[in-house]
Amino acid sequence: MEFSIRALAPATARTGCLVLGVFKDEVDTALTRAAQLADRAAGGAIRAALAQGDLSANPGSTLLLRRLPGLAAERVLLVGLGERKDFGEQAFRDAVGAAAKTLRETGARDATLFIADLKVGRRRLAWNVRQAVLGVRDAFYRFDQLKTQKKPPAPPLAALVLAVLGAPVTLQAQAALKEAVATADGAELARTLGNLPSNHCTPAYLADAARKLAAQYQLGLEVLERRDMEKLGLGALLSVTRGSREAPKLIVLHYHGAAKKAKPVVFVGKGITFDSGGISLKPAPEMDEMKYDMSGAGSVLGALRALAALRAPLNAIGVIPACENLPGGLASKPGDIVKTLDGQTVEVLNTDAEGRLILCDALAYARRFDPEVVVDVATLTGACVIALGHVATGLFANDQKLADEIRAAADDAWDRVWQMPLWEDYQEQLRSNFADMANIGGRPAGSVTAACFLSRFTKKLRWAHLDIAGTAWKSGREKGSTGRPVPLLVRFALRHAGRKD
Ligand code: BES
Ligand code: MN
Ligand code: ZN
Secondary structure (H helix, E strand, C coil): CEEEEEECCCCCCCCCCEEEEECCCCHHHHECHHHHHHHHHCCCHHHHHHHCCCCCCCCCCEEEEECCCCCCCCEEEEEECCCHHHCCHHHHHHHHHHHHHHHHHCCCCEEEECCCCCCCCCCCHHHHHHHHHHHHHHHHCCCCCCCCCCCCCCCCCCEEEEEECCCCCCHHHHHHHHHHHHHHHHHHHHHHHHHCCCCCCCHHHHHHHHHHHHHHHCCEEEEECHHHHHHHCCHHHHHHHCCCCCCCEEEEEEEECCCCCCCCEEEEECEEEEECCCCCCCCCCCHHHHHHHHHHHHHHHHHHHHHHHCCCCCEEEEEEEEEEECCCCCCCCCCEEEECCCCCEEEECCCCCCHHHHHHHHHHHHHHHCCCEEEEEECCCHHHHHHHCCCCEEEEECCHHHHHHHHHHHHHHCCCEEECCCCHHHHHHHCCCCCCEECCCCCCCHHHHHHHHHHCCCCCCCEEEEECCCCCEECHHHCEECCCCHHHHHHHHHHHCCCCC
16 A cells, blocks of 8 residues: 655545544534534535434544535545544544544545544654554455455555645654554564464574565575584574474574664564474463464564665664474473573473573574664563553563663554563572573563573673563454564664654
């Protein structure tokens, strides 16, 4: 879909569908400025429809009107915005989402959105633009490449104009549009990789995806094979892959957007393409969802894609440890002790706590790039889903300035995080009688002890950890990958490189 942003008047906009916002209010005061102008040109036809009670005006309700007199548009789509006083970030996103869903069902080939420039609290136009583009792209995303039958035809909507009323289109707004399209492309890549099942999306498939990005955007790429890992001593990663016949990969992707000597931002993404739990086998119900256990890897690829497409002014590196976690005759067994890349030993008390094992080696490997900061992204713990549900990503950091930067970027991207403690007090839960540490810390504070485990490998780094177990995908009827936290990673990297708008 082609997005653009333009200064337009609602009455004269030639478009397949004019999208207008309506607050929940008395008919005379419900209309947004753009809706008022359109109503006046259409001889009061919009207010007449509202007076008949045809739109509930609750956030997310819609009403499609055809061939109104006096307007150049073929259709008018009214979108309920809820109460004026409650109109904030969520209401804005709901309105965009509802408009996009309805547009999907109409025959319109193009549409003009007159809700993108509504004032949302203290947010600026650039914020609205990013959210509008991401919301529309989210609603139009489809994953049907593995269906051979009953594929619904693709909606004809090919162009979307974000209209600004009575104000010039700023350079910031144009830049926000570009950023949003690149971010949506990156999130879509992450989403599709997440949705692909593990018989398609193998570690080798992830390496191929990285190879394609490298070719398309001239990125540097190294892929470490099993024998390279053996030589280097990535004993923890190797212990996880032992039960699987799929070859493990350590994928390293380099993006250069700044001076050679500028220290890179390193993103590390968990790439377990299927997590059965290994010998500590998971229960059967919902085990299929463990195909999403490479969502951290997918989001790192998606973020690098976006940054490369934007030619962002920074150096960034993605490090992706990728393998399967399966039981088998050679698989790791509870009680096994393994040696990590940085020399510490780990007693594997539960083979299902595999994410931290591949990440500790990847984090130790990341040190060689002399990073400015390291951010790892992982579907690490079920405990994080219990703590924060599907709304906030868990944030842990050994550097409060970095944590604050990520919190600000997350709020800006509306891809939200909540900081959790990484206090010394929790470390003792990882005590082992036989090795330097155990790989599990018992049931209390499971997401904290997982982060504590990783912190033992990042002492010399400015490091943050994002637990996306609850936010990378949805279960139930809407089951599927979300593409989070690509918007957060992209916003963070751009802000870190000095772009705040
Ligand atoms: N990939 C899972 C985490 C997970 C679980 C994500 C459920 C999303 C939904 C991870 O590898 C895992 O199995 N973690 C264990 C750790 C435990 C054994 C200490 C968990 O959370 O149960
Ligand atoms: Mn697991
Ligand atoms: Zn896992």
